[in-house]
Amino acid sequence: MAYGNALTALADPTRRRIFERLRKGPRPVGKLAAGLPVSRPAVSQHLKVLKEAGLVQEEREGARHVYSIDPKGLGQLRAWLDQFWDSALDAFRAEVERTAGKENSK
Amino acid sequence: MAYGNALTALADPTRRRIFERLRKGPRPVGKLAAGLPVSRPAVSQHLKVLKEAGLVQEEREGARHVYSIDPKGLGQLRAWLDQFWDSALDAFRAEVERTAGKENSK
DNA sequence: TCTTACGGTAAGTGTTGACTTACGGTAAGT
DNA sequence: ACTTACCGTAAGTCAACACTTACCGTAAGA
Numbered sequence: 001m002a003y004g005n006a007l008t009a010l011a012d013p014t015r016r017r018i019f020e021r022l023r024k025g026p027r028p029v030g031k032l033a034a035g036l037p038v039s040r041p042a043v044s045q046h047l048k049v050l051k052e053a054g055l056v057q058e059e060r061e062g063a064r065h066v067y068s069i070d071p072k073g074l075g076q077l078r079a080w081l082d083q084f085w086d087s088a089l090d091a092f093r094a095e096v097e098r099t100a101g102k103e104n105s106k
Numbered sequence: 107m108a109y110g111n112a113l114t115a116l117a118d119p120t121r122r123r124i125f126e127r128l129r130k131g132p133r134p135v136g137k138l139a140a141g142l143p144v145s146r147p148a149v150s151q152h153l154k155v156l157k158e159a160g161l162v163q164e165e166r167e168g169a170r171h172v173y174s175i176d177p178k179g180l181g182q183l184r185a186w187l188d189q190f191w192d193s194a195l196d197a198f199r200a201e202v203e204r205t206a207g208k209e210n211s212k
Numbered sequence: 213t214c215t216t217a218c219g220g221t222a223a224g225t226g227t228t229g230a231c232t233t234a235c236g237g238t239a240a241g242t
Numbered sequence: 243a244c245t246t247a248c249c250g251t252a253a254g255t256c257a258a259c260a261c262t263t264a265c266c267g268t269a270a271g272a
Contacts, residue, residue, distance in 0.1 A: 007116045007117050007122070010113045011113050011117035012230075016113070019190075023190055023193045024193075028248080029248080030248070038232090039232065039233085041234095041249085042230070042232080044250055044251085045230080045231085062238095062240070063249075064247095064248065065248080069190060069193065071195070074187070075191075077187060078188075082184075085177075085181075085184060087175065135219055136217090136218070144261070145263085146218095147219085147221080147263085148260070148261055149219095150221085151220090152260090168270070169217065169218045169219075169268065169270070170217095170218065170269095171218080171219060
C-alpha cells in the first residue's frame, strides 16, 4: 500500500525535479533549492513528503541535511508496476491470437 | 515527458482502483462504476484522464465503451523508473564499499 | 417511433495541497 | 557570547481538482 504515497509524491512536477536532481548524487537542501523556481522552505516541505513516501533518505552532516534516493520506495513502486506489466503482456498476447486467427502457428 | 501525466493520473486513489480493476480484463464503464463509491460520471472523467495519459485504451461495442489497459503508458513509466533504479543500485554499491572498508572481499 | 440502456459533457461546489513570508532552532566560526 | 549559515515549521492564501446533479447524444429493442 505504500506505493500510493510514492505515486502521490511523484505526481508533483516540482517534487519530480527534486527527485531527478537527486539521481546525480546526494545533495543538501540549499543546493537542491538553488536552480528551482520555488523557495527553500517549499523544497523542505517537498523533501518531507518524499521521505515519508520512502523515496529519499536524510543524513546530517553538521548543520547540513543531505538527502539521497532511497531504494526502498523505489522498489515497492517497481513491484506494483510490474503486476500490470505482466497482465498487459498477457492481454496483448491473447489479443494477437484472437485477431490473427487466420494463420495457425505450426 | 509523458510519464508525468501517467504519474499524475495514478496519484488519485479512485483512479488507481479503476486501473487495478482493469488489470483483471477489459470492462465497460458501468461495470467499473459499480462497486466504486463514486458516481458513474466521475468514473467517466477518470477514464478520460487515464486515456490521455496513455494508460488505458477505449473500444466501442455498440453502445458500450469498453476500456482496457494500454501497455504504452505503462512502458514509458517503467522506463523512467528504471533510470532511478539503476542509479540507486550504483549508489548502494558505492555506499557498501565506503562503509564496510574494514573487510575486503576474497 | 417510442423507450430504455449506455455513457460523455457542462456547470457548480468543497476540499486538498503547493506556495509564500515569518519565525525558531541548531551548528560552526570569530 | 555574537554572528552567520543551514534548515525545519507555522500560518495564511490561492488555484487545481475530484465530486456532484443535470443534460444531451447514440445504439438496440418494442
